[in-house]
Amino acid sequence: MTNKPIANLAVIGLGMATKPHLEALDELRGKVHVSGVFNRTRAKAEVVSEIFGFSVFDSLDAIAADPNTDGVIIATPPNQRSEIVSMMAAAGKHILMEKPVERSLQAALDIVAECEMNGVALGIMFQHRMRQAALRLREIIEQDDLGELALVRAEIPWWRDQAYYDEPGRGTYARDGGGVLISQAIHVLDLMLSLTGPAKTVQALTATTQMHKMEAEDFAAAGVTFACGAVGSVVATTATYPGEQERLVLDGTKATAVLNGGHLTVTWRDGRTETVGDVSGTGGGADPMAFPCDWHRDVIEDFSRAIHDKRPSRITGREALRVHALIDAMIRSNALQKTVEVETV
Template sequence: MTDKPIARLAVIGLGMATKPHLEALTELRGRVAVSGVFNRTRAKAEAVQETYGFPLFDSLDAIAADPGTDGVIIATPPNQRADIVAQMAGAGKHILMEKPVERSLAAAQDIVGVCEAAGVTLGIVFQHRFRAGARRLRALINDGALGDLALVRAEIPWWRGQDYYDIPGRGTYARDGGGVLISQAIHVLDLMLSLTGPARAVQALTGTTALHRMEAEDFATAGIEFASGALGSVVATTATYPGEVERLVLDGTKATAVLTGGQLRVTWRDGRTEELGETAGTGGGADPMAFPCDWHRDLIEQFAGAITTGASPRIPGREALRVHALIDAMVRSGADGQLADVEVV
């Protein structure tokens, strides 16, 4: 443990997605300090203060003007992000933001541009990359242990009850930017692209099943051509009751890797196998927050260290645009039934 915190962060937005952040920041006491929390509903902020003991900010202006705040964690709904990012970046505050970057690829590009122009660090919360199994798989790919990648399969069979979508704004284009793709599957799709490299083109089918009343899609499937030449498929839904663990399969010329939630199994063609990882929940069932805070803890600590040393965060904003480009192409293809190119970002 260091003699003093490596960074002081404020938390903006205290909705459901903030819980693992608050738990992680509690575990990081002494290494990362919380300068304060802010929520537009004061009662919510006071409840968080009572539970966690973090100080309160009365306004966004107070955060922007606070010389003791190095950066902010923004966990508001996507439609509330642009103005907050502009204000904090303009004040020189580094930004760690919940996914998605924004509701559309174009809006996400604007946010990345604002942060780059202001010279502040922008990191995005894709905590699935911090699981032990995902980290080991990344190392194996870097070492060439799987050989050349040939086939990729991503399966996200999650469940959300109608009560989830009955909350105003959930599953709408105006607040969330869409349905299962941008709100849930984005985590696995980002992890996939971090391992496979960018996608080149997709052919998709999207729609809303009879199991939900919502504006956007609760089901999406697509065939993908990757820039490497590998082929792949994605199936994502929030209509599989009671929800199953997501699964990512990478078939290489030397081995096949299967990442089921946080558990990795690698089978080499010479008969060797390797298994590791955790069995913790992943939020695929009725409780979206049914997972530990460990991944958020490691992500936040790495971000705090990065803004202190000037290093890059593990998941910089510009890199996060790749998954937005893939989702954008899937939505376009699902709408017109045509093969869609994935924008190079």
């Protein structure tokens, strides 16, 4: 007797961001079945089919109508999401989507509401949460071994060259919804909020440096207060050559935790220390895809098991709204030049 896959997924959109998705699905053969791939440029889909052996769908309608497809992975640019989500949700297909949910907080709210209305699961690819070091840090916080959280520092000193932004639509509000905040820093900010709880207020500055010719921001900094009572800071940029690993520091009353890329160091007040994780690349340098597919694999497997077990996935669309609310507040704060409240979602 052969084991059936826990889910059958189709992949929609085959741009640069899909590389770790495809590699992860390749590793998940036997657990997760790929019912097919689709791209608006069929030639790209055929190349993927030749490399991985996945079938090619001729249209979105064909995916929506396919009784053997349980869900879809949507990895298109953000401005193409709404129409695809509407079609797939109406067809009862569960959805795992590349970040962000959409280009604005309101558009993200609309997508989450639509999926909930149609009774389909919505998961978001925030793979940084699946790193071994991040999972251990969550465990430490849940066990109250960090103590009361007092100070939070998020630093994302990444680099993208001008060629990256020369791609049509990249770094624009119309296609991407913004710059470094929604396209790069969103991963670290989501991880931060998953550990700290929601942000309460923000005072921010965003700007485009002379390093890049682009419409949206390549630099953002903010002072943040959190609902838990902690205060903190965020600094994010894609203008720091050659790019460094992101850093998240949580200072508690019992210990300080430093998450440097995928490596965690915890230093307790009693002199104990603990280190967890590795120094794998995270895409902070000139090559945005310089990281392993392991974290994507774990998100996809969890999402597939959630479909099978009829439970929420570990990273739901509704939970992802918190980082959209924070980014929205940072943009509003810069525009108004004052402290603003982060919308409760």
